Amino acid sequence: MRIAGMIQDSIVDGPGFRFTLFTQGCPHHCEGCHNPETHDFSGGSEVGTDEIIKKLLSNPLTDGITFSGGEPFEQAEDCAVIARAARDNGLNVWAYSGYTFEELIQKTEQQPEVRRFLELTDVLVDGRFVLAQRSLNIKWRGSTNQRLIDVVKSLEAGTPILYAD
Numbered sequence: 001m002r003i004a005g006m007i008q009d010s011i012v013d014g015p016g017f018r019f020t021l022f023t024q025g026c027p028h029h030c031e032g033c034h035n036p037e038t039h040d041f042s043g044g045s046e047v048g049t050d051e052i053i054k055k056l057l058s059n060p061l062t063d064g065i066t067f068s069g070g071e072p073f074e075q076a077e078d079c080a081v082i083a084r085a086a087r088d089n090g091l092n093v094w095a096y097s098g099y100t101f102e103e104l105i106q107k108t109e110q111q112p113e114v115r116r117f118l119e120l121t122d123v124l125v126d127g128r129f130v131l132a133q134r135s136l137n138i139k140w141r142g143s144t145n146q147r148l149i150d151v152v153k154s155l156e157a158g159t160p161i162l163y164a165d
């Protein structure tokens with residue numbers, strides 16, 4: 001898969017110590033994006049999921065993995081493989097997406113891999129970054145339109161349910 005980078009021990013991408021994977025390629029081009037270098041789908045570097053999983057599991061202090069970007073759901077197949085390995089090893093899974101939960105559900109009709117990745121995600125931080133709604137006072141998000149979605153409950157209910165942190 002194509003990635004922009006990965007970091008260990010992040011404390012800004014969800015609760016606890018997190019392994020954050022920045023996927024490469026994003027179609028959203030939000031004004032004021034903090035990671036514009038991740039937009040180009042042919043940028044970054046090609047890394048195998050096995051190598052990423054090995055790095056993820058190499059740190060016993062890690063509480064979970066966060067998929068960030070870029071747009072992780074553009075590489076849902078590979079992200080699902082990594083999310084499966086994370087879950088199998090007791091790690092929780094967070095994912096950022098410029099797509100809303102509702103848009104992702106629509107995508108699942110044509111792309112079953114989006115469903116597979118969603119089903120392995122505990123919390124989705126959804127929606128594009130909106131510069132006019134930027135706030136430094138909201139946890140884990142950049143702008144107030146973005147939501148923290150409890151994906152397990154939302155898939156069960158068929159409607160977005162907010163994650164209570």
Ligand code: SF4
Nearest residue numbers: 026029030033070098
């Ligand atoms: S979705 Fe994220 S990475 Fe993509 S343009 Fe918007 S803020 Fe940047």
